[in-house]
Amino acid sequence: MSNAASSSSQGAYTTLNRIVIYGLLAIFAVVYLMPLFVMLVTSFKTMDEIQGGNMLALPTNPTVAPWLKAWGGACTDGVCNGGIAGYFWNSIKMVVPAVLISTLLGALNGYVLTKWRFPGHKLVFGMMLFACFIPFQSVLLPMSTLLRYVNFGGQWLEANLGWNFGLPSPTVHLVFVHVVYGLGFTTLFFRNYYEAFPNELVRAAMVDGASFFQIFRRILLPNSLPIFVVTVIYQFTNIWNDFLFASAFSGGGDNSPMTLALNNVVNTTTGVIEYNVNMAAAMIAAIPTLFVYIVAGRYFVRGLMAGAVKG
Amino acid sequence: MAYVTTNTGLAATGVPRRPGFREKLQDALPKIVLAPSFVLILLFVYGFILWTIYLSFSDATSAISNTFAGTRAYEKLWRWTFDPVQNWHTAIVNIGIFAVLYIAVCMALGLFLAILLDQKIRGEGVLRPIYLYPMALSFIVTGVAWKWFLDPGLGLEQTLHHWGWTSFHFDWIKNKDRSIYTVVIAGVWQASGFVMAMFLAGLRGIDSEMLKAAQIDGANAFQQYRRIIIPQLRPIFLSAFIVLAHMAIKSYDLVVALTGGGPGTSSWLPSNFMYEYTFQRAQMAVGSASAVIMLMGISAIIVPYLYSELREKK
Amino acid sequence: QTKEVQILHWWTSGGEAAALKVIKDAMVAQGYSWKEVPVAGGGGDAAMTALKAMVAAGNNPTASQMLGYTVLDFAKQGVMGDLTETAKAEGWDKVVPAPLQKFAVYDGKWVAVPVNLHSVNWLWINKAVLDKIGGTEPKTFDDLIVLLGKAKAAGVVPLALGGQNWQEATMFDSVVLSTGGPDFYKKAFNDLDDDALKSDTMKKSFDNLAKLITYVDPNFAGRDWNLATAMVIKGDALVQVMGDWAKGEFKAAGKTPGTDYLCVRFPGTDGSVVYNTDMFAMFAVPADRQAAEVALAKTVLSKEVQAGFNINKGSVPSRTDVPDTNFDECGKKGIADLQKASAGGTLFGSLAQGYGAPPAIADAYKDVVTKFVHGQIKTSDEAVQELVKAIDDAK
Amino acid sequence: MAFLEINNLKKRYGAVEILKGINLDLEKGGFLVLVGPSGCGKSTLLNTIAGLEDISEGEIRVENNPINGLHPSKRDIAMVFQSYALYPNMTVGGNIAFGMEMRGVPKAERDKAIDQVSKTLQIGHLLNRKPSQLSGGQRQRVAMGRALVRDPKLFLFDEPLSNLDAKLRVDMRVEIKRLHATTGKTIVYVTHDQIEAMTLATKIAVLKDGELQQVGTPAEIYNKPNNLFVADFMGSPAMNLIQAKAAQENGRTVLKILAKSGGGITLPMPASISTEPLAEGREVIFGIRPEAITDQDGADRNSRAIEMVNAVVDVVEPAGADTFVVTHLGGKEVTARMRSDAVVQPGQELPFAFNLDKAVVFDPGTGKRL
């Protein structure tokens, strides 16, 4: 019975294999988690412990003070603008509409570019795709110059109609900017997804008498969940984390998104850099995106599989 | 492929039935829907590119200027390209190092992790978000964490000294010849999980019968990957390349947050250069010219890709 | 009428914030509402970018913290307000030192008010460490080197330096002043005289800088200035070369000048003041906000606020007629030095801080210094060449 | 007057002409099957009728009204797709109701219609399932239900059975046939399964490279193919096509089939040939279907033109109901269909009965039937 031996040796071989694989995965997991771990433990330590102690050690007497400070007020001497708490809501107000609008527009564009092609659709798509690659720094000045006229427009409207339609609002500006510069990506994602979406379904709906929008709303949208997940995650992370546009267009102050506040906390240079507060603030700023990735991570890979990667 | 009404047929038959306004509207609807997005892109991307080009030929310093200054800015950049002391030279060399390493290591690591994760791993649901989460963090957060982690006086080095490995030395972030590599490390840490997800999706899409065939053909696991699977991931490599390339080119915040461009000016990237010269140094024309050159560099890589990609597909 | 003032600044750290609060409180006491737009990071870089975008978008703040030539740049764009009438009424042109007025007045109009005056040619010494190693206040550059050598031998970090370009260049300002004397400094760094820049004195200055750098600890790259100050405060390091804003950190740490630490002029620069000043640039605002703007400007330059602000900030008042009663030892010295320098014509703008030349040149200068410090430029000869070239390029 | 008329229809994609002038008509209640190899333009033709593709030239009329410019939803047609194209996000009921919903039919009416259709197709118990929970056959039924419920003037089917397995396909075929018989609807049906074509059609149109090859009843197409393409394309196993020469013998025109090894067989000219006498020595192609070659017992007792030919058996393929016997004639493989219990061995020499009533002759140059 030679096969018994060979099969058992094969078994041993696979067991060894498994150990190596799991080992490697675990090591990488540790490496990837390390910065997060450090941030997390540091954020619960006192400054004394941080200065004296080991970066990786667990806090000996954990304190939530840094978190409270980061959240409620991160500077000393009582002259602060408060922590980043107030800015959380600013970020939400900006992110949610920006993500929704850019995703929806991306979906519509993807729909038109795959299911309602017209001569030149490739050029249009190519141009939208190329737009993903421009360095954003180079649009700051022209964009703000343009927004000046938007502001004027808003003022004029306010003077004449009594309502400015939100035109001079920094939040509106930020939403607008993020929508414009997110369009390339959302369109790309949806186009690739809808490219693989059966034409026959669209045709069936057409024969069934559905209109352009009905087809989109009743047939394509309900079947776009995977790519919606990918796009929303992508856009949400990018917009939430953006600092450049936030610093340029938020007008600063009370309208600033989270990242700006975080930057002020982190770059605040009191005598001692309060690492624990910095880390806590960084964690707070990252919580929504972390949450999104962890909760929707599975759908993310699935969504990528469903077409986004074909690029 | 789309349905487009043509009234030529009707005209030919002479039947007096003209499409009404509603029908015309229906026909134009797709274009109407696409138009706002396209116009936005046209204005705010291509319009602004034109504007940048315009500025690069002006004598703009701290404010926009309409005075034509010829190719002065470009001449400057051209001169600086070959002067190793100049920031522009540093930035160009750095983007070379950074882009190559960042893209290569991200891809290699991403692929490696994806392959490991594809071995019917039990805890995949737990591991995947662990590799993926850095993508969720902003560059500021990444910078803060890594700046600290890599600081010889505070971070890893210090910790290992604590643990008794006193000879351990890792001060790349303080070393002008090494600092750009710390940017690579942080960048890779941040993006490799995303690449991993892309590859994982690709691996999941490979026909299992093909792997059976390869097994019967006598290929071992390594040969299967090298000869059969990885070559088939070509489109994913391309997409990953595009994603990474654009992130590499746009990398700006990471440098600022991690090294502040230093030590000295040793970790500058072109986007830092552009930003600095446009906004801080009152040399807007030079900054714009550098932006134009960056765009040309990007076009040289992306346009052929886009062209082939869009032409192939029917 | 809108009783609101909006101020963009990057004063988010302890002493700075406390100083700003003096202005705020004064404004609030007059019934104005106070709106801040803090944008920290990069010593005002981030704030200036934000400001540019805001101005381009027509969202002018009432005032913005601003440095040196930047005021003139904005003024050139015609976005600044006009405070000339107020200035006349208040007699600012008599009390504000002439070199400062150069940055506050554009085309005959007052467009900004200097909030304070910092001088950068200071040496901050930890007294305890000095006593421990048995050193004395250095009078000459060579004294300094000897002192640093002693500290090194004693196992403390001799020179606390933050390896960021502006810190290095700020220190170099002092080195040049010390090495070449007041006239040389003015020729080289304010008049940008080619011969001076090319001179051997400049080369010697770089050599001296190189000497200083050998006394810096290896981890200095990228360090923030206040961390370097903290090293001196804690006694980890002996001395720091830094502007007088460092005093705010000492103060915040509860240290007293004279007993805990010493503030002395960088050896060889006594009698000269290399200054920078924080300005509040006043923007053109709609008519309904102009009253508030004027009130802000008046408040900032009022004697009480000047005193209160500068005591907290560590700087000295930007008008020469503020009594030094409440200032500490270093403050008193600073006020005295300023009056002397102002009268004697040895009040120089710091090139590193953007008061010697327009930003493009200042940045080119900082580049060369930082590259020299970090070894991207290897020799002093090369440094001189590069400096000339860089300044030339930036003109 | 025809119900559906297609006049000189052309369709171009850019410079490529996909349909090259199609002329077709179909009477009311007819069942037109379009067959042809992959890529020949069947789906394109169907789509132009549905209005899903615009046409480059020509005209389509339904009940004498041109419908060229009409939107698909206005054409009163229903279509069943190869992949069924069921909306995956809706239940079966939702799928069936969608078309009516789009047309604004009130809910009560919709429900009634669904009820009726689901009874006809026996899918009542599936109405609340999603398409992904259905088997292939069930999906096909639902797709049909969606078309039926609309009660349109014209049905279009694009290879509706090709995704089903062999067994199910036969069942569904019978069902479609019955549906046609009971509802009397006019149907255009695309397939490339010839059995489907033969059994379902009242009229078959054979398409190749965008050109009609032949239009006719199934029997016409099968028994009197216009050209070699049609002859070869229709029927499985395919018609045996053998090179032969016309010759005069005893005053009659005969066909001589030459073996490679020399020698050969002489057959009388099939009756199907049009009267025109063939010149002596003219090359022709002799076509005969496998079922017209049998063993002696199996030969059609009603045929008036059975010819016996001896040949050596190459391969025997018992296929359950029949046995296919492969032999050689004139250097070409020839397949004969025998009863399943015919006792045949490879290598054996056997008399084969050729039923010349069923034979046809082609011109090798033009491919046309003579």
Place this chain on the structure above:
Amino acid sequence: MAFLEINNLKKRYGAVEILKGINLDLEKGGFLVLVGPSGCGKSTLLNTIAGLEDISEGEIRVENNPINGLHPSKRDIAMVFQSYALYPNMTVGGNIAFGMEMRGVPKAERDKAIDQVSKTLQIGHLLNRKPSQLSGGQRQRVAMGRALVRDPKLFLFDEPLSNLDAKLRVDMRVEIKRLHATTGKTIVYVTHDQIEAMTLATKIAVLKDGELQQVGTPAEIYNKPNNLFVADFMGSPAMNLIQAKAAQENGRTVLKILAKSGGGITLPMPASISTEPLAEGREVIFGIRPEAITDQDGADRNSRAIEMVNAVVDVVEPAGADTFVVTHLGGKEVTARMRSDAVVQPGQELPFAFNLDKAVVFDPGTGKRL
């Protein structure tokens, strides 16, 4: 001694038993076809033979050596997959050579082998193309080439033709048949096309839900199905299965088929039934294949048990070579297969000739053949 022996093979995925104790053997040079409905475990069985899945219980032997634990590449087998599983990144030549390359065969030898195989399969001109540039049939050939070039002991085919269109499928079927005949290799072949199974196999194994239903020659399976499942599954159109009752009449056991409307038909008991007499009134299922029901002319002249039954024609399906006639008997649809030129009209009452030599009888309870 059998070449391939499978003893009590079981395969479980978790708790689900997919193969429930399979016992099979195949002689050298045999052609075993596995048939069965989708999901019955055909592919799984094939994969266990290939070593691509490990087995939960039982044993597989090749030439009397157990191969249970052996790596697939060590088993000296070749496999052709439904999707062909060609490596898209390699040329045709590379695909064919890959297995040899992995085994370290030198280049010169590889080239020779490729040359030879590509000649056999007429794919020589394709060697430098990528799989994506091939048509379905060409891909299938390349997949076969990849298997052939290895010259293994055993070939495994997993539905190799199911992705081809009907016409190509017939051609490739003949080719595989010829290949088997010329090379004499042992083959295990999975399909769910019965025609393929019938024409190719020397032995058919019918699988259902992981259990073997019947193993035998094609003729056995077709003519003497062990149970109702096999009877229904094999053959297209399917065997007519009609409820009937045994009765005694004139001292003989007969079958009575009752019409819905009362009345009915009496048929003598088919000869196929085993001798055991059926109790009076016992319910049975009478099975007869469509080709055993014909018109009078078409009836098999050699049969000894033709019974004539009158019935009304429901549907006539002319299918080119044959005409299927659907009628009703005992409340069930019954399909008869007639010659294509049989003159039959729906509604007509016709005498149908039942060839009882080909009829079988099943127990309705157990489903077993009596």
